[in-house]
Amino acid sequence: MTVDGQRIVVLNSGSSSLKFAAYRPGRDGERLLSGEVEGIGGKARLQMGGTAKDVTAADPVAAMHVIADLPDGPMAGDVVAFGHRIVHGGPDLDRPVLVDEPALARIDAVSPLAPLHNPPALAVLRGLRDRFPGIPHVACFDTAFHRGHPPVADRFAIPEALYQEGVRRYGFHGLSYQYIAGVLPPEIAGGRVAVAHLGSGASMCGLVNRRSVDSSMGFTALDGLPMGTRSGSLDAGVILWLQQHKGWPVDRVEAFLYHDCGLKGMSGLSNDIRVLLASETPSARMAVDYFVYHVARTAGALASSMGGIDGLVFTAGIGEHSDIIRARVLDRLGWMGFRVDAAANAKAPGRITGADSRLPAYVIPTDEERVIGNATCALVGV
Ligand code: ADP
Numbered sequence: 001m002t003v004d005g006q007r008i009v010v011l012n013s014g015s016s017s018l019k020f021a022a023y024r025p026g027r028d029g030e031r032l033l034s035g036e037v038e039g040i041g042g043k044a045r046l047q048m049g050g051t052a053k054d055v056t057a058a059d060p061v062a063a064m065h066v067i068a069d070l071p072d073g074p075m076a077g078d079v080v081a082f083g084h085r086i087v088h089g090g091p092d093l094d095r096p097v098l099v100d101e102p103a104l105a106r107i108d109a110v111s112p113l114a115p116l117h118n119p120p121a122l123a124v125l126r127g128l129r130d131r132f133p134g135i136p137h138v139a140c141f142d143t144a145f146h147r148g149h150p151p152v153a154d155r156f157a158i159p160e161a162l163y164q165e166g167v168r169r170y171g172f173h174g175l176s177y178q179y180i181a182g183v184l185p186p187e188i189a190g191g192r193v194a195v196a197h198l199g200s201g202a203s204m205c206g207l208v209n210r211r212s213v214d215s216s217m218g219f220t221a222l223d224g225l226p227m228g229t230r231s232g233s234l235d236a237g238v239i240l241w242l243q244q245h246k247g248w249p250v251d252r253v254e255a256f257l258y259h260d261c262g263l264k265g266m267s268g269l270s271n272d273i274r275v276l277l278a279s280e281t282p283s284a285r286m287a288v289d290y291f292v293y294h295v296a297r298t299a300g301a302l303a304s305s306m307g308g309i310d311g312l313v314f315t316a317g318i319g320e321h322s323d324i325i326r327a328r329v330l331d332r333l334g335w336m337g338f339r340v341d342a343a344a345n346a347k348a349p350g351r352i353t354g355a356d357s358r359l360p361a362y363v364i365p366t367d368e369e370r371v372i373g374n375a376t377c378a379l380v381g382v
Pocket of ligand 1 (some may be wrong): 273274318319321
């Protein structure tokens with residue numbers, strides 16, 4: 001029985017943001033509040049319930065304390081469990097886990113596979129254990145949803161020994177894809193659906209009968225589509241060239257690939273596609289063209305992985321909000337049978353292709369926090 005004030009709290013640590021939500025216990029329990037500290041390490045701002053204010057948060061743990069201190073925030077009540085998004089679960093963590101010392105050791109062990117993502121999330125988790133002792137924590141992994149890929153989609157063309165050491169295609173954004181898989185329109189739910197999660201990080205996933213069969217992301221969240229500041233797929237020879245001919249040390253190459261490439265690097269202007277769409281400069285146009293080209297190209301690749309395609313779903317920041325990008329992607333995919341309906345596309349979410357379209361495309365807002373919240377309730381039994 002839930003007591004008034006009881007809640008579960010979900011934390012979603014990004015590279016410079018900490019999103020949070022509080023829910024009543026129980027599957028699909030009422031969402032009490034949600035918000036975000038963004039700009040961590042720089043000009044940090046807290047957003048919650050339609051208001052925003054500047055805060056001091058030098059790192060993710062400081063941001064967690066800002067949230068925990070709020071008199072009307074997620075922790076201002078009887079917290080029965082915390083749920084966390086952990087980007088990388090490695091080869092074996094294929095479902096959410098209740099966090100105990102052995103589980104923490106397993107998550108620590110795979111953190112080198114996601115050096116920029118796992119450590120801040122784990123630091124927040126440990127900070128919360130110190131501040132609120134005795135409350136259970138559940139870890140949910142972005143890689144878990146993809147662990148059922150056929151072996152051929154799980155491999156690189158490298159020796160088996162490296163695969164056994166963990167060098168394999170994991171796929172990410174799995175919590176988002178799991179949410180979308182659970183709310184697909186009935187007419188395509190059992191079919192072959194390409195889902196485009198286009199946010200500041202971007203990837204695509206092939207779903208067959210709601211299960212992931214392939215993903216555009218592989219070993220790390222650098223792979224696949226171009227992103228706000230990440231390169232997406234790059235010939236490995238480029239990295240060798242940067243090291244051998246430009247003499248860049250590995251730290252510089254890493255910072256470059258994660259922070260200075262993608263839309264920002266190509267345009268020399270911004271990582272925000274809205275800024276690029278509003279710009280007339282050739283480099284901004286090229287960055288947008290490249291993004292659209294690769295989303296469409298990846299849809300084609302996933303159609304092949306899935307043995308055909310019955311529909312396409314757009315989600316996350318760009319996917320949910322940019323009718324221009326959606327229309328341009330669908331125009332490129334006209335050969336496949338998509339025909340955008342301009343009016344429907346302008347007032348998404350929902351179906352954005354018309355009656356004359358052989359295949360349907362939809363905008364479906366994602367909700368990773370809800371997936372984490374439900375998994376947390378299931379594991380702690382509330
Ligand atoms: P994250 O990957 O950080 O969770 P989101 O899914 O929230 O990101 O997406 C953030 C991105 O969405 C921003 O970088 C911005 O480019 C894009 N975005 C947000 N709103 C719009 C909009 N109205 N039109 C186009 N792009 C948008």
